[in-house]
Amino acid sequence: MNKKHIAVIGGGAAGLAAAVSAAENAQVTVFEKNERVGKKLLQTGNGRCNLANTNTAAGAYHSDMAAAKRVIDAFPASRIMDFFEELGLLMRVETEGRVYPNCNQAAAVLDILRYSAAERGVAFRCGFDCSGIRKRADGFELDFSNGACAHADAVIIACGGKAAPKTGSDGSGYALTRKLGHSVTPLYPALVPIRTKGAFARALKGIRCKAGITLIKNGATVAHESGEIQFTDYGVSGIAVMQLSGFMRGGSGFELKIDFSEQYSFEHIVYLLERARSRPREVQDIALGIVPKRVAQQLIKAASEVNLTSPASGLSYRDIKKIASAVKGMRLGAESTLSWDNAQVTAGGVPLSEIYTDTFQSKICAGAYLAGEILDCDGACGGYNLGWAWSSGITAGLAAAGLIQEEIC
Numbered sequence: 001m002n003k004k005h006i007a008v009i010g011g012g013a014a015g016l017a018a019a020v021s022a023a024e025n026a027q028v029t030v031f032e033k034n035e036r037v038g039k040k041l042l043q044t045g046n047g048r049c050n051l052a053n054t055n056t057a058a059g060a061y062h063s064d065m066a067a068a069k070r071v072i073d074a075f076p077a078s079r080i081m082d083f084f085e086e087l088g089l090l091m092r093v094e095t096e097g098r099v100y101p102n103c104n105q106a107a108a109v110l111d112i113l114r115y116s117a118a119e120r121g122v123a124f125r126c127g128f129d130c131s132g133i134r135k136r137a138d139g140f141e142l143d144f145s146n147g148a149c150a151h152a153d154a155v156i157i158a159c160g161g162k163a164a165p166k167t168g169s170d171g172s173g174y175a176l177t178r179k180l181g182h183s184v185t186p187l188y189p190a191l192v193p194i195r196t197k198g199a200f201a202r203a204l205k206g207i208r209c210k211a212g213i214t215l216i217k218n219g220a221t222v223a224h225e226s227g228e229i230q231f232t233d234y235g236v237s238g239i240a241v242m243q244l245s246g247f248m249r250g251g252s253g254f255e256l257k258i259d260f261s262e263q264y265s266f267e268h269i270v271y272l273l274e275r276a277r278s279r280p281r282e283v284q285d286i287a288l289g290i291v292p293k294r295v296a297q298q299l300i301k302a303a304s305e306v307n308l309t310s311p312a313s314g315l316s317y318r319d320i321k322k323i324a325s326a327v328k329g330m331r332l333g334a335e336s337t338l339s340w341d342n343a344q345v346t347a348g349g350v351p352l353s354e355i356y357t358d359t360f361q362s363k364i365c366a367g368a369y370l371a372g373e374i375l376d377c378d379g380a381c382g383g384y385n386l387g388w389a390w391s392s393g394i395t396a397g398l399a400a401a402g403l404i405q406e407e408i409c
């Protein structure tokens with residue numbers, strides 16, 4: 001009997017995991033618009049590929065939380081690690097549960113997937129940009145912008161989102177899913193640096209330090225992160241900042257509050273500054289040892305009008321308190337996030353309510369499966385997004401090939 005033919009559209013993380021899984025029981029073709037599969041995968045984790053996180057829980061994602069929880073509970077990181085170990089990839093777990101390939105090379109993850117797929121008979125069609133999908137009584141007809149057409153019994157749409165479009169994920173997958181009747185929630189760049197107002201960040205360009213950062217909207221706290229912040233000529237970056245970016249979602253009126261000495265109270269900073277005031281120092285050196293020197297100078301400038309080179313003894317108690325307030329809570333207007341080019345992931349996408357979460361089959365178009373970032377589920381930094389791509393890809397692949405069935409909605 002002829003095997004079912006499954007077309008996987010998109011040879012990224014989710015598409016490759018789907019292809020390897022489906023090929024156990026089906027004839028699979030991966031259609032990829034780029035000249036090679038896995039372009040984005042090679043860039044992940046700064047070339048090291050942080051491929052999963054052992055602390056994975058639904059709370060690490062922005063999504064329809066009940067639906068995301070069903071997926072995460074059914075697919076813990078251990079299952080992802082089993083999948084890769086079965087393919088021959090050794091991994092190690094680093095701080096905060098981050099899983100990396102033992103050889104530290106994203107290229108090894110891609111090669112393992114490519115070779116495993118090829119060994120199972122998966123055909124790769126690179127340079128095939130899918131421009132249309134039509135449902136027919138006997139399956140699906142696919143059109144490609146190079147003029148080619150193809151037929152498949154089932155399709156797995158794994159075109160990614162809009163983040164880092166130079167890697168191929170330019171959002172064209174949403175047009176394909178819309179043609180099948182799906183909706184798409186508003187899309188925003190996430191895990192992306194933030195552009196700030198004023199000159200404070202630019203003056204500190206190149207500085208990296210640990211801080212507590214709070215995202216505030218109209219005076220109310222939206223989210224808080226502790227970790228590294230990097231100052232740049234446009235604003236701020238670093239993991240803590242990127243984590244907060246997902247909460248901005250195109251909105252305005254945001255502010256960042258930066259606490260440069262999170263483990264010390266305001267009163268303690270006042271005490272330290274007062275002690276420093278009694279020493280023969282210039283104003284600009286009063287926060288020496290509390291924050292990096294350039295940061296101190298900018299904080300003092302922002303907090304008071306005092307001449308930086310005047311004697312510290314001339315500072316009033318009011319000045320000291322203002323400087324301590326800046327150390328503990330420097331406010332920067334958050335203008336916007338940077339663009340899709342700088343984003344690691346897409347917030348928004350096809351709602352999880354439109355798929356069966358135990359198979360990733362569309363509830364709207366039987367025989368079509370959706371996997372990866374194209375769905376409305378984005379995770380924190382730390383391996384959560386690739387974790388989502390693998391778990392949805394593997395599940396969609398197994399289901400499309402008839403190796404698992406739907407049980408719940």
Ligand SMILES: Cc1cc2nc3c(=O)[nH]c(=O)nc-3n(C[C@H](O)[C@H](O)[C@H](O)COP(=O)(O)OP(=O)(O)OC[C@H]3O[C@@H](n4cnc5c(N)ncnc54)[C@H](O)[C@@H]3O)c2cc1C
Pocket residue numbers: 009010011012013014015031032033034037038039040041043044045046049050051052128129130131158159160161163164167168169170171172173343344345371372373374382383384385386387389
């Ligand atoms: C710089 C960077 C670093 C990252 N690092 C990490 C990390 O360390 N850990 C982590 O968990 N996450 C990381 N991410 C996020 C992670 O890479 C993505 O969430 C994940 O790759 C999404 O997988 P996907 O298969 O859904 O989409 P993608 O990997 O984007 O793959 C989609 C594929 O579909 C192809 N395609 C698109 N449209 C079409 C079409 N119409 N026809 C044919 N092909 C099409 C694209 O060319 C692409 O190859 C990083 C992202 C970036 C940009």
